[in-house]
Amino acid sequence: MKLIIAIIQPHRLEAVKQALSNVEVFRLTVSDVQGYGRQKGHTEYFRGKELQVNLIRKVRLDIAVNEAFVKPTIDAIVQSARSGPGGKGQIGDGKIFMLPLENVIRVSDGTQGGEAI
Amino acid sequence: MKLIIAIIQPHRLEAVKQALSNVEVFRLTVSDVQGYGRQKGHTEYFRGKELQVNLIRKVRLDIAVNEAFVKPTIDAIVQSARSGPGGKGQIGDGKIFMLPLENVIRVSDGTQGGEAI
Amino acid sequence: MKLIIAIIQPHRLEAVKQALSNVEVFRLTVSDVQGYGRQKGHTEYFRGKELQVNLIRKVRLDIAVNEAFVKPTIDAIVQSARSGPGGKGQIGDGKIFMLPLENVIRVSDGTQGGEAI
Amino acid sequence: MRLRNLLREPAMRWLRGLIAVLLLLAMTAPALAQTAATAMPAATATPATTQAASAAAPVTGAWAQQNYDTGSTAWMLASTALVMIMMPGLALYYGGIVRKKNFLATMMTSYSALGIICVQWFIFGYMLAFGTSSNPIVQKFIGWDPSRIMMLGLNPITAVTGAPGAPAGGQFPVPETIFNMFQAMFAVITPALIAGSVAERMKFSAWCAFIFLWGTIVYDPLAHFIWGNGWLAQMGAVDFAGGTVVHISSGVSGLVAAIMLGKRAGYPKGNIIQPNSLGLTLTGAGLLWFGWYGFNAGSANAANGLACAAFLNTTIATAMAGLAWNFAEWVHHRRPTTLGIASGFVAGLVAITPACGYVALWSSPIIGFLAGVVCYGGAQLKTIFGYDDALDAFGVHGIGGFLGAMLTGVFASTAINTTAGVIDGHWIQLWYQFCVAGDAVVLAAVGTAVIVFVLDKTIGIRVPEQVEIEGLDFGLHGENGWQVGDIPAPSAVLPSNAI
Amino acid sequence: MRLRNLLREPAMRWLRGLIAVLLLLAMTAPALAQTAATAMPAATATPATTQAASAAAPVTGAWAQQNYDTGSTAWMLASTALVMIMMPGLALYYGGIVRKKNFLATMMTSYSALGIICVQWFIFGYMLAFGTSSNPIVQKFIGWDPSRIMMLGLNPITAVTGAPGAPAGGQFPVPETIFNMFQAMFAVITPALIAGSVAERMKFSAWCAFIFLWGTIVYDPLAHFIWGNGWLAQMGAVDFAGGTVVHISSGVSGLVAAIMLGKRAGYPKGNIIQPNSLGLTLTGAGLLWFGWYGFNAGSANAANGLACAAFLNTTIATAMAGLAWNFAEWVHHRRPTTLGIASGFVAGLVAITPACGYVALWSSPIIGFLAGVVCYGGAQLKTIFGYDDALDAFGVHGIGGFLGAMLTGVFASTAINTTAGVIDGHWIQLWYQFCVAGDAVVLAAVGTAVIVFVLDKTIGIRVPEQVEIEGLDFGLHGENGWQVGDIPAPSAVLPSNAI
């Protein structure tokens, strides 16, 4: 089992969710994060003064999957999270991290392991 | 050492914290997340139009524990996070993920490993 | 590769970001969390009634690094995140967790592994 | 869903009734109006202060009559609008104090009161409170005058009202329609205040039914006793702008309702009292103060010296009460809070309400200081006695209103108005004031207990536990006051034609 | 950037034009003022109701003249302020309904209207709407009177205006300057309402140009037809406070503009309609109701019985409409929402607007009930027909305004004003009302279509897709309405000298 963490652009969330359900990944956890990476921040204005905002809003997905689903999941994300024209991908589109996951327990009935995912 | 990530119902947070302190787990990190799983979302209304809200608010706990505490911690969460009548547990009550944790460092004094947890 | 998770005081964020860029770690993900640990909460007031607020605001950093960067990164955080007078560190300054990271994929071009970090 | 099934639902009873009454009245209205208008053509029309009219175009008939003072009419129009803004103000004030999940539902208590009570008032509430019964015994206790049902027998051009109980007001009559509306807003805010006691756990259907019944059974008679020339007015008790009619009655009713409803889940432990947005609460308090000028100075019913004196007393007592509450906090726990100054302002406004048109100017800071300190104490009572007066409607309005009613008897001065108090050597006034305050306590407590009991046995008064846990915003209204997520993520410099 | 390049930008054309006109006028102003003042010294000055002046200090010349009624002047001053607060109210009302990323940009539509239209109105808008043309044919369609350009020929002390079309108002003239300002606020809010239809996707430069042109081509003539003694007024059609001039015109224009702009990305799928802060929307609705008293009761142009009757009708219809909308929701999906009661209030205010100074008091709850139910239906139309009227400006203002205009013809009563309606047996009034409503529909639809078409072909009307996705707050204004992070983290007990 793996825990897949993906950091994506907020406005790609709907598309990624769609792509994940196409590969039958229906469960995930979403949280709001702020990113700091290759992508430059943006400039806001305050009475004529420039204000550099360098932490950029991103969305983080945590998805626990069984081995068989790892590749489809990653592929689905990579394809659907790209924001450039023609789906080419551009700076700021995000990263995916894959971590080992030792166990999963479902709270409602206590089921453990792969079938609990 | 393990990192235990638990996704629970927001209104069970107090009960889970209580249960954890009963098994002497006093340290944890809480964050707001939104979940997407077996549980259906809910319907809000906007001037007569239905509005499907399918990302459901959850609370995420990150708890770093030494091996000896792994089982007590998971058991405490499983029992206290159930929300159904009579504590039976129902859809949406959440998941627990167990990840390997290689090291822990306490910032204030630099202590490393198990005793820093 | 490792995933380094650091929980720090919110007002040390700028200093930590600075320290990390000194050791050439330029990418990270920040999120708002609430902590619960050795540090006591604080008291707010509501019409004369005391209100114990025991979840304390912290900031969480997720940083994926190659092996060579692990130690510099941790050292940079430990030093810059301390908030006491004279940088001595005090309760509440936070924790760093080190997790194994199996793979990293960059969304924009699909690059995998160490060079994608 | 099928309409037929829906109309069988218990929760809809009140709405069905309301609509039925309304349609009935609407259908018979023209006929009724004609009869009433013929029967009592000049019921309340008292021609006064007619100015010489040399208008450009000659106007004839009713339109040429001007038996009201335009200056006072202007002030009453403005005052009524000012009292209306107290409802949005109260919604923010209360809404900011509750937890995030009950934000909208708490605001809704004020807005629904605006809807329900305005209509109730127009149909029969005004008549019950301010109608003049032909039978003097009935008149002592309730107003009864068919010409004031839906204002059917009222000539909107010629009917005027002088200021009831305000000596100098009689000079400056205003059209009765605006007097009606001014009083309507009082009838609205009084039950809306009760929401502070029952917040975060009362069913919405029960709330709607409650305020409708409470307005009819408790508020309308009480207003009649004092302001509609009922038995308390005849005795000599005074209440300038509603210390007893509005604040004691709502505060005491809140206490009774809160006890009958029971405590919120988790009370008094847990972070149940963590306000979701004190900035909105402060803004609400500001709007309340602003609108209260209409409430208090408007109660002179004229743009006269009395209105100005009431305005001054209101300002000074309020300011002082805010300082006093902060002072009490400083003594108590070393933190003058923002909720504290806001609460103190409200406490001062409450206490000066019955007094502002009667007491000597120099007494206003004293009344304010006492209001701030005493109401701060009042807010601690619930911890001692263990009831859950969620937002301190009793602690501030009940106790502050009582204090103000008594202090009116102390500081009333003939330099301001015709009533003398203790400082003028007129000790009996204290007894009158105690009567009026005590009467409000009893009527409010009994009336509320009966209504809540009946509602509990019929439609139920408390939300299911699940709704209380998950929040009333969604549970009652299918909405959420605060959103997570969805904050934009601007990422780059935009093309120059973007704007 | 270089100023020269900047001035070549297409988006700046309107600003350049505005400044040019302004500077030109400023330079010629003193000369012009003198000429105009000489040429028509007492254009609108109608001496009336002069009170005996026995002031302490003798005042001479123009200052001794008081040809207006101070009571009515007080009410018009207050009313104009009240209408002004409707813009911040509308900004909150609309701003709270959109998504977080478009919060500020939506509020900005109201604030920019305040800036742009007030200036347009002062320079020539007032003249177009309320100037009296010497040529009676021209006068039927537009106002033309050089003395009212920038008020150059107006004597601020002696020029007075009676109430246009209000029979009792003529007795109480008010200075023309305040009449001008009162009407200015009407001219501001009307285009601001259109923002509800085009929200979340219109370019800011296009918006600015649109409201400037729309105010000039659509609003000013329409106001002239009915209130400036133009052809509709001469026919006998009535509109007390703007059901057609303000609400039909803005609602229909919104519909046309929304269709021409196209739907928002993602509409109707996705969570595009998740309001970011309904608490602010409720507060905005409260401010709108509050300010609407100035709008409606102020339209009597005097502090008279008619103003008070309009006030009463406004209150009752609004309250009832809020209940009715909640009732419709209850029947439809079992959840009376807070957005529902707020929307119902606005619908009631819209429908009673043309009626409030004409209809019998007892008819106001009926008008309110119909407004609530019909506008609830109106808000469902977009789902059926598939246009994207984002915040239901058409559904509420267009449909509610039409309903109100027609019901005015039904319930108008000579007990209130000089116009008789169907209940008085005067059936032809319905036809007049249909004419005035239909005229507003046609003029608004055609005018809007032309303006939007021209803007689309020149500066473009819709934001780039990237801006729409990332949010208009940042895309148009370089700001963000909601912040993430940065909440303080108090950690310890503080030293006692900290405060």
Place this chain on the structure above:
Amino acid sequence: MRLRNLLREPAMRWLRGLIAVLLLLAMTAPALAQTAATAMPAATATPATTQAASAAAPVTGAWAQQNYDTGSTAWMLASTALVMIMMPGLALYYGGIVRKKNFLATMMTSYSALGIICVQWFIFGYMLAFGTSSNPIVQKFIGWDPSRIMMLGLNPITAVTGAPGAPAGGQFPVPETIFNMFQAMFAVITPALIAGSVAERMKFSAWCAFIFLWGTIVYDPLAHFIWGNGWLAQMGAVDFAGGTVVHISSGVSGLVAAIMLGKRAGYPKGNIIQPNSLGLTLTGAGLLWFGWYGFNAGSANAANGLACAAFLNTTIATAMAGLAWNFAEWVHHRRPTTLGIASGFVAGLVAITPACGYVALWSSPIIGFLAGVVCYGGAQLKTIFGYDDALDAFGVHGIGGFLGAMLTGVFASTAINTTAGVIDGHWIQLWYQFCVAGDAVVLAAVGTAVIVFVLDKTIGIRVPEQVEIEGLDFGLHGENGWQVGDIPAPSAVLPSNAI
């Protein structure tokens, strides 16, 4: 904690003093009142415009006297309420611009000013500013009149005040109590404006002491010089509604205090200027504009033509200034911001304040345009000179007020009021205006420097660094303006009886 220890705390000195004075006055009040009332029975009572009183009930004695104009009284009551709402407005305006952690503490500066200054004003502030000294030399510099201490010698029914310095106002006296309150609100808002310069770092106890002393030493004398018939008024300088008394004085004091306090930690680097909620700032600006109508048009002290002219000038200058600020932004960095239009509106209001009752109508858009552009420049000065005027109180109020004072001398016209300016060929007026402006600059700068110096050496003026980092909301008031977490999590369809 023990009360005895507490009273020894330095931070409580001011409160102790205040209470002592208050109690003392309260105890001697009745005696004093009698003496004063006997000694000067009709001090300011100028019988005027008595209308024929034919009221229904005969009223006798003082109550029968009506020596004021009800229309003007109505407007002054409304105006005073309008100025009061500027404090909640200012709290939102400032509160929305600071960082989240200082939101409540910033709002608190306005609310605490309401509490402290209203009480100070009532006790002796009004006397210092508007009392008439028997000694003509003293009268030039300060008011001194024991009958106005706590209004003890004032007959609230018969004492009236005409409009000081307003030629047409003298015809329409209003009760002195409302004049007192109107001016009280001016005394409140002026120090509250200073908070904009010292935001995010000043101690609350120091703030309270500062505004109390500043009101006494700087504001009261300055108001006396110009409005209390002091030396500047005698010279011929004019300031209609407070360009110098209110805006120059607060702006300059802000600058001095900001420099003496030092910069905020992290200034000018870091994201120290990220506003936490511009939507609230816009709403605050809207409330300010709304309330400013009372401020400016109310300064005519009557519901007369002058008030209406002031209203018009206020509207047009404000609208134009908002556009001008956005225009400057467009030229500067291509983004017309929402904070920009709000700031421009405020700048316009500031600049038109001294001018609105004196200048020709056509000059208002010119004044507005200059205000918007010049104050935009003013806000950039701090970057150049390196002081930390956090929310630009100096940049907008100081500079805008100075601009307005001078432009009053340029555009003053005898078509509006009795003072002639440069456009009427009266060049000396510019010199008078320079004197009044310069005087305000000097008095404010010196007074502020002395007060801040003394406070710094005694109780300290700046919060500990820890409090600045963790936020003043918690550090000073033990509260938090914004909450994390606790958003409800509705999860399922509810049982049908849930509502």
